[in-house]
Every structure is written in C-alpha cells, then in structure tokens.
Amino acid sequence: MLFTHDTTAALVAAVALVNSAEEPDTLTDRAQLDAFFAEHGYTGSRTHDAAELEAVRAVRAPLRRLLTSDRDTAVTIVNDILAGHHVVPQLVRHDGFDYHLHATDPGTPLADRIAVETAMAMVDVIRADELSRLSVCADDTCGGLVLDLSRNRSRRYCSTACGNRIAVAAYRARRN
Template sequence: MLFTDDTAGALASAVALVNSAEEPDTLTGLDQLDAFFAEHGYTGSRSRDAEELAQVRALRAPLRTLLTSDRDTAVEIVNRMLAEHRALPRLVRHDALDYHLHAVEDDRPFAERIAVETAMAMVDLIRADEMGRLSLCASDSCEGLVLDLSRNRSRRYCSTTCGNRLAVAAYRARKG
C-alpha cells in the first residue's frame, strides 16, 4: 500500500468533489451532498441545509488549485489551510475504522472538515514526493482530475466514461 486508507480516501473524495463541478454539475442539491457524505465515509455533524451545500460547493475551486499545484505551491496552500482551520491532528478510532487522523473536531462545519482532511492527505503526498499521482484527465475535452494510486501509474482518465469515449473514438477511426 502506497498511502494509508485515510489518505487515499481523503484524496479520492477531494478529486470527486473537484470533478463534481465538471459539466454536468453533480453537486447541486442536498440529496447529492448526502450521497457524497455517505460515499466517502465522512463522519461528524451536518447541518444539511443550503448554506452547507454552498460552502462545500465553494471548496471546489480552492481544492482544484491545491490538487493541480506544483509541490512548493501545494506546501504553501496546505500550511495556510491547516493554520486557518487551527488543525490539531489526533489519532481516533471509531465505527469499523482502526486508528486514523482527525485534525479538527467532528462538530466543525462539513466544508471545513473536507478542507482539513484534504490538506492532511496532501501532507503525505508532498512528503512522499508523489505529486505526480494527481493529474488532469488525458481526454482533450475534459478538465477532470485524476488520482492515480495504481502501482504502475497507468490511470489516465478521470472516469471510465472518458476512457470509454476515447476508446470508442479510436475504434471508429480505425474502422472508418
């Protein structure tokens, strides 16, 4: 395993959140936010209101900047995010999860918890000098982000949809 489960999970959720802004926007309602919360295994309090949705949606652009930055810029952003939210890492164990890091209290706003968990995950990526695990989708018509945690670093597309679209186009070009 290259990274711990909580690091991989936080990176995957940050990429999913950033990619939710691609057309069509897949984070427009509270039901979609609920699904995001459940899918990515978040815990802690939720207000489940329009303000929370707006705060999480507002994170997409800053997280995109962080996840597409060079290593030195990412360090500056991570340090600023951790200081801004007064992150204080601690080991916790809950539900079916073994010890992992939480850096803000569970009653902090959901958007703040996402930001801090992403920053903490980026600490691991930066320290391991693995920023190349994050890239833009290889499709010319897509601006989605790709998180490649594979051993052979072979992931090129943000989703199977993008990969399939290009495979079909290549097939048609060969047959055409």
C-alpha cells in the first residue's frame, strides 16, 4: 500500500471532485452532492442547501491548483489551507476504520472539510515526494486529473472512456 487508507480516500475524493468540473459538469445539484458525499465516505454535519453545493463547487478550482502544482507550490498551498482553517489534527476511530487523522470538527462546513482533508493527504504525498502520482489526463481533449496508485505508475487517463477514445483513434489511424 502506497498511502494510508485515509490519505488514499481523500486523494480519490479530491480528484473526483476536481474532475466533476469537466464537461459535462457532474456536480450541479444537491442530489449529486449527496451522492458524492456518500460515495467518498465523508462524515460530519451537512446543511443540504444550495449554499453548501456552491461552496463545494467553489473548492474545485483551488484543489485543482493544489493537485497539479510543483512540490514547493503545493507546500505553500497546503500550509495556507491548514493555517487558514486552524487545523488541530486528532486521531479518531469510526465506521469500522482504525485510528486515522481528522483535522476538523464534524460541524465544520463540508467544503472546508474537503479542503482540509485534501491538504492533509497532500502532506503525505509531499513528504513521500510522490507528486508524480498526480497528473493531467493524457487525452489532449480532456483536462481531467489522474491519480495513479498503480505499482508501475502506468495510469495515464482519468477514466476508461478517455483511454478507450484514444485507443480507438489510434486503431483507426493505423487502419488508414
């Protein structure tokens, strides 16, 4: 295992959130936010209102900047997020998971929890000097992010759809 479960889960969620801004936008209503929340195992309070949706949508661009930055820039962004949210990491156990870090109170707004959890995950990525695990999709028509947790670092596309589209295009080019 490359990273701890909570680090991996936060990175997967952050990449999914950032990629939700790609066309077509897949985070346009509260039901989609509810599905995102459930799929990625977030805990804590929710307001379930339009303001919460807009706050989560607004965190996508800063997270994209963090996830695509060079190491020194990523450190600055992480430190700014952690300082700005007055983070006090604590070890907690819940929902069948052994001790892991939570850095915000469960009552903290969801968008803030997402930003802080992503920043905490990036602490591990930066310390392990593994920023190369994060990249932009190799499909030139796509701006999606790729989180490569494979052993041989072979993941190049943000989704199967992008990989298949490139493979079909290459096949057709060979046939012509």
